[in-house]
Each structure stands twice: as structure tokens, then as C-alpha cells.
Amino acid sequence: MVTATQQLNDTFAALADPTRRAILGRLMEGEASVAELTEPFEMSQPAISKHLKYLERAGLVSRHRDAQRRMCRLEAAPMAQAVGWLEGYREHWEANY
Amino acid sequence: MVTATQQLNDTFAALADPTRRAILGRLMEGEASVAELTEPFEMSQPAISKHLKYLERAGLVSRHRDAQRRMCRLEAAPMAQAVGWLEGYREHWEANY
DNA sequence: TCGATTTATAACTATTCGGCTATCAACACC
DNA sequence: GGTGTTGATAGCCGAATAGTTATAAATCGA
Numbered sequence: 001m002v003t004a005t006q007q008l009n010d011t012f013a014a015l016a017d018p019t020r021r022a023i024l025g026r027l028m029e030g031e032a033s034v035a036e037l038t039e040p041f042e043m044s045q046p047a048i049s050k051h052l053k054y055l056e057r058a059g060l061v062s063r064h065r066d067a068q069r070r071m072c073r074l075e076a077a078p079m080a081q082a083v084g085w086l087e088g089y090r091e092h093w094e095a096n097y
Numbered sequence: 098m099v100t101a102t103q104q105l106n107d108t109f110a111a112l113a114d115p116t117r118r119a120i121l122g123r124l125m126e127g128e129a130s131v132a133e134l135t136e137p138f139e140m141s142q143p144a145i146s147k148h149l150k151y152l153e154r155a156g157l158v159s160r161h162r163d164a165q166r167r168m169c170r171l172e173a174a175p176m177a178q179a180v181g182w183l184e185g186y187r188e189h190w191e192a193n194y
Numbered sequence: 195t196c197g198a199t200t201t202a203t204a205a206c207t208a209t210t211c212g213g214c215t216a217t218c219a220a221c222a223c224c
Numbered sequence: 225g226g227t228g229t230t231g232a233t234a235g236c237c238g239a240a241t242a243g244t245t246a247t248a249a250a251t252c253g254a
Contacts, residue, residue, distance in 0.1 A: 013109075013113040016110040018105075018106060021182075028186070076187075080190045083180055083184075086176050089125070089173045092173035
């Protein structure tokens with residue numbers, strides 16, 4: 001079982017890296033293979049695979065096979081939980097002058 | 098200068114730790130000294146000081162002196178930016194079932 | 195001024211992160 | 225079945241995290 005606390009830990013940690021946020025941005029346009037996700041970055045393919053592992057651990061990305069390729073899909077649900085947590089603070093950032 | 102990217106990195110990283118989220122929760126009730134923030138945790142005072150440093154780096158906490166004490170105050174503004182970024186994905190998590 | 199309180203800092207350790215290169219596994223296509 | 229493509233895994237490295245204890249600095253109160 002994965003607690004809500006652990007889920008928030010993993011989600012926020014996944015979002016803390018700019019490469020991972022860029023990957024999520026790319027996945028907004030639709031599914032992509034690992035090779036397609038690697039292309040825009042000056043970074044090795046294994047490095048991107050590692051980033052995908054963190055995104056998958058947080059539940060932000062799911063994967064399925066397509067022949068040799070592993071297609072990656074955006075799963076935004078954990079973001080809803082993160083926003084839910086943050087919303088508890090809304091009155092504090094709106095209270096400001 | 099601090100870029101928006103760097104700000105998001107620091108904010109999400111700060112929020113990724115449950116101790117730091119608990120500290121922010123305590124600060125919703127109002128200002129608190131470092132000693133008061135340390136009390137609920139089974140953790141040394143220097144450990145809490147370090148957590149406060151990350152929160153301060155993200156701009157989520159500010160501090161001012163009160164005699165020997167350093168009072169900590171919640172600064173929720175960076176959360177608004179984080180929510181702003183997350184909102185770009187709202188349609189994706191609402192589309193799903 | 196002395197002692198107590200509060201907090202930060204230094205130094206150390208173990209673990210995780212973010213990158214690399216090298217290599218292995220799975221699949222498609224002759 | 226051999227070859228090429230795609231992606232994962234292993235092992236390495238340096239930097240950052242998350243904790244510790246010990247100590248220094250700042251302030252208050254007597």
C-alpha cells in the first residue's frame with residue numbers, strides 16, 4: 001500500500017526536476033516513445049529512462065508496449081492530489097498585500 | 098536573479114519532504130519559533146534548522162528576530178506559482194476516469 | 195557580568211540523485 | 225536465424241540530502 005504522504009513525497013519530488021517537467025509537457029501533446037522523449041535533450045537515453053522511472057513511481061506516467069517501443073502516456077491524476085494539498089494554503093497566498 | 102524554473106525546482110523540492118510539509122502546516126496557525134517547530138518531531142534542533150533553510154530558499158518561510166528567538170512565518174506565495182504550473186494539466190486529470 | 199536560552203554552524207556519515215558508459219534483452223524485418 | 229532498433233539495467237562518479245553530535249554566537253535576566 002502507498003500512503004497519501006508517500007504519494008505526495010513522490011509527486012513533489014518528481015516535479016522538482018526541470019527535465020521531468022519538460023517530459024510531462026511533451027506528453028501533454030500525446031503519447032511518445034522513449035526515443036522521442038530523449039531527442040530534445042542533450043542527455044543520454046539511460047538518463048531519460050531514469051527520469052521516467054521517477055515519473056512512473058509517482059504515477060505521473062504509464063507505459064505500454066508497441067513492438068520494440070515503450071510508449072509513455074501522461075497520467076495527471078496525482079497532480080490533482082498535489083493541487084488538493086496546496087489548496088489548503090490558498091487563503092494564505094491570497095491574503096497577501 | 099532567480100528564474101521561474103529555479104523557483105519551481107526549489108518549491109517542489111521543499112514540498113517533497115513530509116517534515117517540511119508538517120512545518121508549513123504548523124505555520125498556518127501562526128508564527129512559531131524554531132524551538133516550537135522542533136518540539137513535535139523526534140528530531141534534533143539542527144535538523145529542523147536545515148529544513149527551515151530549504152523552506153526559506155524556496156521563499157515559503159520568512160524569519161525575523163524576537164529577542165533570542167527567530168520567529169518563522171509562512172509565506173505561501175510560491176505555492177500560487179506551483180498551482181499555476183499544475184493548472185496547465187487540469188484538463189488531463191479531469192478528462193480521466 | 196554571569197548564566198541560561200535559543201539558534202546557527204561545522205564536521206561527520208549514510209543515502210539518494212543525476213549524469214555517464216557499457217552492455218543486455220526484446221522485438222521486427224529480412 | 226542473423227541483424228538492427230529500442231529501451232532497460234548495471235556500475236561508476238560527484239554532488240546534494242537528511243540526519244547526527246559538538247560547539248559557537250546572540251540575547252535576556254538576574
